[in-house]
Amino acid sequence: MNFIKKQEELIKNILLENHYAVTNVALIPSSRPDLGEYQFNGMMALAKKNGENPVEAATKIASILTNQEDYEKVSVAGPGFINITFHTPSLLKEANRLLEKDNMIELLPKKKVVIDYGGPNVAKVLHVGHLRSANIGESLKRLARKLGYDVIGDIHLGDYGLQMGLVMLEIQMRYPNLSCFQSDFNDEIVKDLPITNEDLIDIYPIASGKSKTDEAFLEQARKITYEFQHDHKGYKALWRSIMNISLNDMKEVYQKLNVEFDLWKGESDAETFIPEMIDYLRKENMIVPSEGAEVIEVKKAEDKLEIPPLLLIKSNQTVSYETTDLATLWDRAHNINPDEVWYVADKRQELHFIQVFRASYKTNIISPATKLEFIGFGTMNGVDGRPFKTRDGGVMSLRNLMDEVETATEKKIIPSITGEERKKVSEIIAVGTLKFADLLSHRATDYIFDLEKFSDAYGKTGPFILYSTVRMRSLLKKAEEEKINFVFQELKNQTDKKVLLQVLNLQKVLENALQEKSLHEITDYLYNLNNCYNNFYGENRILTEENNNLKQSWLALTKLVYEINLLILDILAIKVPTRM
Numbered sequence: 001m002n003f004i005k006k007q008e009e010l011i012k013n014i015l016l017e018n019h020y021a022v023t024n025v026a027l028i029p030s031s032r033p034d035l036g037e038y039q040f041n042g043m044m045a046l047a048k049k050n051g052e053n054p055v056e057a058a059t060k061i062a063s064i065l066t067n068q069e070d071y072e073k074v075s076v077a078g079p080g081f082i083n084i085t086f087h088t089p090s091l092l093k094e095a096n097r098l099l100e101k102d103n104m105i106e107l108l109p110k111k112k113v114v115i116d117y118g119g120p121n122v123a124k125v126l127h128v129g130h131l132r133s134a135n136i137g138e139s140l141k142r143l144a145r146k147l148g149y150d151v152i153g154d155i156h157l158g159d160y161g162l163q164m165g166l167v168m169l170e171i172q173m174r175y176p177n178l179s180c181f182q183s184d185f186n187d188e189i190v191k192d193l194p195i196t197n198e199d200l201i202d203i204y205p206i207a208s209g210k211s212k213t214d215e216a217f218l219e220q221a222r223k224i225t226y227e228f229q230h231d232h233k234g235y236k237a238l239w240r241s242i243m244n245i246s247l248n249d250m251k252e253v254y255q256k257l258n259v260e261f262d263l264w265k266g267e268s269d270a271e272t273f274i275p276e277m278i279d280y281l282r283k284e285n286m287i288v289p290s291e292g293a294e295v296i297e298v299k300k301a302e303d304k305l306e307i308p309p310l311l312l313i314k315s316n317q318t319v320s321y322e323t324t325d326l327a328t329l330w331d332r333a334h335n336i337n338p339d340e341v342w343y344v345a346d347k348r349q350e351l352h353f354i355q356v357f358r359a360s361y362k363t364n365i366i367s368p369a370t371k372l373e374f375i376g377f378g379t380m381n382g383v384d385g386r387p388f389k390t391r392d393g394g395v396m397s398l399r400n401l402m403d404e405v406e407t408a409t410e411k412k413i414i415p416s417i418t419g420e421e422r423k424k425v426s427e428i429i430a431v432g433t434l435k436f437a438d439l440l441s442h443r444a445t446d447y448i449f450d451l452e453k454f455s456d457a458y459g460k461t462g463p464f465i466l467y468s469t470v471r472m473r474s475l476l477k478k479a480e481e482e483k484i485n486f487v488f489q490e491l492k493n494q495t496d497k498k499v500l501l502q503v504l505n506l507q508k509v510l511e512n513a514l515q516e517k518s519l520h521e522i523t524d525y526l527y528n529l530n531n532c533y534n535n536f537y538g539e540n541r542i543l544t545e546e547n548n549n550l551k552q553s554w555l556a557l558t559k560l561v562y563e564i565n566l567l568i569l570d571i572l573a574i575k576v577p578t579r580m
């Protein structure tokens with residue numbers, strides 16, 4: 001068992017034996033390293049519950065802990081904080097255990113999870129908002145997998161709503177003579193469609209603009225949406241053709257970002273399940289008429305805010321964003337039967353998910369045993385604090401942003417890297433810069449993307465971590481050439497021990513991040529770990545150290561930190577360049 005978790009168990013048992021009603025003990029790295037290495041802050045609350053003086057209670061527990069074999073010094077500070085210094089041989093033993101294959105991470109009990117992330121809208125250009133869903137979702141998926149869950153990632157394309165009708169109408173107005181608009185059309189795709197992905201970039205904004213001022217245009221787009229949702233040959237084929245163009249482009253961008261979906265399903269795939277789901281809902285008397293539309297009531301007596309009913313079928317007989325999400329759950333429940341479903345979407349969509357979750361439990365589309373979780377994220381803004389714009393004020397596409405970061409990155413790479421390699425390395429670092437920055441704050445907070453700050457090789461940034469990883473790798477390579485054994489035998493000073501203490505906290509950081517569904521604790525940890533390591537590296541000459549035991553221990557320490565870097569960078573879906 002992981003060393004820190006083992007200590008938490010031990011302290012918990014001691015507390016229970018001493019009549020403290022504790023459920024969970026959390027040991028955290030000390031905020032006052034001068035007083036101890038790890039600390040336990042729970043004693044004050046526990047003493048209070050028992051009506052005891054907290055300092056006295058903490059002193060009693062500290063004296064019991066002092067006699068345990070893994071503890072060197074335990075003291076009490078302030079109102080009852082317990083500070084712990086571990087016995088160094090215990091730490092070395094644990095460090096050697098971690099060096100062995102497959103010991104770095106402890107698996108959690110298995111769970112089957114569907115994660116719904118990315119969620120780009122077909123026929124609309126990927127913008128920076130989609131970076132967040134893809135990036136956070138991909139990392140959560142990888143984190144959960146590392147901790148032993150079975151996770152299925154589904155992109156859930158936005159490919160069924162009014163936006164498709166708008167785009168199709170705009171195309172129809174531009175090219176009324178296309179084969180798909182003729183009555184004798186009978187093909188699966190539109191072979192004469194003269195549209196590229198470049199064209200799609202402005203077709204949607206133009207159509208959407210028209211629909212806001214031109215009532216007839218909007219009405220016509222709704223009608224097309226209805227026809228397309230009811231198997232009109234021509235519109236279905238046009239839709240398929242637009243999908244092909246749009247998906248090719250999307251796949252390229254996601255590949256650049258190291259984002260990999262297991263399922264490329266979309267709202268439109270819910271179509272198959274909508275009729276049987278609606279039959280079922282009618283039989284169960286769950287559907288209520290409302291002003292020509294049909295809805296499911298989802299409000300509860302205890303609601304403080306008004307939760308409107310879920311709009312199932314609109315008055316024009318098209319289905320809504322809620323309906324496709326409900327039918328997608330129908331599909332997932334019948335065909336995957338997951339323990340949990342996670343939705344990574346903009347936090348402004350929370351109400352939508354409250355409606356969908358409530359409706360699916362109320363109607364038993366989802367069993368009470370299945371947990372549905374909304375993982376909302378904040379906005380990425382420009383340095384002016386406003387949503388990201390291009391220099392001329394347009395909406396910043398994800399591709400534009402990636403290009404901008406790549407250009408800035410390229411300038412900082414060492415001159416001896418040239419040609420193709422230079423291009424490749426700048427791309428890897430640029431993606432690392434972008435992703436690390438995006439995962440730095442708690443996912444739900446808005447943040448400002450400051451390229452200057454996020455690409456600083458000495459800051460809390462992707463390039464800093466990558467640089468540190470590349471340097472460790474070359475050190476380890478030299479040591480391997482000298483055939484040095486990597487094994488912990490002793491430590492010399494505080495700088496090496498501090499690194500090891502950080503290493504020990506890995507498991508808990510990963511588990512907390514999974515619990516919180518946010519990567520910020522992981523990026524923070526990675527930064528602190530590498531910072532500690534760099535201090536240690538700056539103060540000691542590892543390869544020329546004469547004490548062989550120490551040299552082997554330091555290399556073992558380097559190896560552990562390097563392995564953790566690789567592991568976490570893999571969770572963050574960031575690649576490591578050969579050099580930089």
Ligand code: ARG
Binds near residue numbers: 116156345
């Ligand atoms: N396509 C949606 C949008 O861009 C996000 C999809 C989120 N996932 C879901 N199952 N509704 O707003």
